[in-house]
Amino acid sequence: MRPKSLGSFRALPAPPRWFFKTAALPLNALLTASLRRVVRERPDVFQKLGRFQNAVFLIAPMDMPFAFRLKPLARQGIVEIVTGQEDKAYSVRISGNLKTLLGLFDGTIDADSSFFGGDIRLEGATDAALALRNALEAAELAAAVNWTHEKGGKLLLAINTFARAGDTGEWQRAVDCAARSGVDAVIAADLGVLAYAHSIWPDLRLHLSVQAAAGTPQAIAFYAETFGVKRVVLPHVLSVEEVTRLTRAVDVEIEAFVYGGLCVMAEGRCALSSYAAPGSPNLTGVCSPPDSVRFVEFQGMTTARLGDFAIDRHAPGEPAGYPTLCKSRFVIDDKPAYLFEDPVSLNAMDMLAGLKRAGVTAVKVEGRQRGKAYVSRVARAFRQAIDALEAGRPTAPYADMLADLAEGRKETSGAYRKSWR
Structure with missing residues (x-):
């Protein structure tokens, strides 16, 4: 067959199948060795696959003449490069262009948005693909912990939803994953989750989530004595004066919200x-x-x-x-x-000095359903404001940096100044 002319270029015929099989042998061995090393070093990552630990995952770049067949735990893990009819045997096929697929695996592209946007296609057991995504997220957590520690920071992980009766295993596996990944603390609210973490991982530092709504010395003492909680995130309903009295009556660190959405419910019980x-x-x-x-x-x-x-x-x-x-x-x-609440955001930047005097150890930015750009801007602004406060400079220059991020373009100091009392 003579190649067709494309101007100054020539379109060459695809290489025969035996070429791929021969060329793929060393790459198969390299990829399989890498997978088995991960299996040995992080077995908890693959436990996230659940009943799909022996499933066959076909990763099929649509712009390449071959696919990757992944068998996570079969004979301790195998990766194969396959072509043609060989790519028919799988539990689930995940297809898309190579750049998108690589982004899914390194965490730079969101899996949900790629699926709903049509950038990737799933064929077969879609719940197996979900299990694989969960396993990849577990691997990303360990990498995030290492990166954070290299930068001199700490990574706290919120597992602060409430476990469902008959389905507590998912929350327990999340705690296991967090502990094995080396996070600096887990933020939890559910009594069962706290009990599990405290008994199974006694060296894991526990923080009490705002979801627990612990706003009295007695409630905080219960969590500290029963589960070894080291820090409590306060409810949104306390004034600075009430925070001051509370910090003086407890023996744990206190964390307070300073920016983000406000909730009229009992701390998330909506x-x-x-x-x-x-x-x-x-x-x-x-x-x-x-x-x-x-x-x-x-x-x-x-x-x-x-x-x-x-x-x-x-x-x-x-x-x-x-x-x-x-x-x-x-x-x-x-x-x-x-009827319930105006669309408005909490901004307590001008309350930082008062919160410091009240004995607050750390301040918290509400980040639920927020993008990376939002989190980055708010965290940077408050970091600069806190540094200015420590250096004896005013925080006022930073107060207007976040006006366009506020809900409804309106801000409030919330309960910290209770004008209705």
Whole structure:
């Protein structure tokens, strides 16, 4: 067969199958050796595969003439390069362009958005692909811990949703993964999760999540004495004066929120979000999940919908917050009004000095459902403000750095200044 001319280039025929099989032999051996090393060094990563530990995963780049067949625990792990009919045997096939697939595996591309956006395709047992993603996330956690420690920081992991009856294994496996990955602390709220972590991993440092809503010396003492909790994240409902009295009455570190969304519920125990959408902060760690949110343009207005409910409507250019039921408008006496709470963000940057005097050990930025850019900007601004405070300089120059990130473009000091009392 003569190659076809493409201007100054020539399109060559694809090499025969035996070429790939011969050329792939050393690469097969190298990839298999790498996989087996991971299996030996991090067996917990592959435990995340659950019943799919012996499944066959076919990673198929659509822009390459071959695929990778991964058998995680069969004979301690095998990776093969396959072509043609050889790529028919699999439990699940994950296909996409090579760049996307590599991004999925190194964590630079989000798996969920790639799937829902059509960048990757799944064939076969999709739950096996989910198990593989969980295993990869476990591997990413260990890498994140190492990177954080190299930079002189600490990595705290929140496992602060509430375990479901008959399905506590997922939370226990998360604690195991966190402990084996070397995180500096786990932030938890569920009594069963705390009990498991304290008994199975006695050297694992435990912090009490805001979800536990521990706001009295007696409650904090219970968690400290029963589970060895070293730090407590306070509820959003305390004034600076109340925080001061509390820190003086307890023997643990105190952490306080200084920026982000506010919740009118009992620290995440929300029935509203789970009523309108398939998720809630206390069970799945999400409020108004993005896949349940839609925006509809109608008669020059933008209607925000959560699941089957229209929950707010905005005129062009009108500031709006992320659509949640608690920060939505309802018709009351024939007038639309915010029934539970206005869309507004906590910003306690000007309260840093007072919180320091109150005995607060650390400050916390609300990061649930937030992107990397948001977290980076807020953390950087507060880091600069805290450094200025330590150096005796005012924090005012940093106060306006985050105005465009606030919900509804409005900020509040929340309960720290309780003007209604």
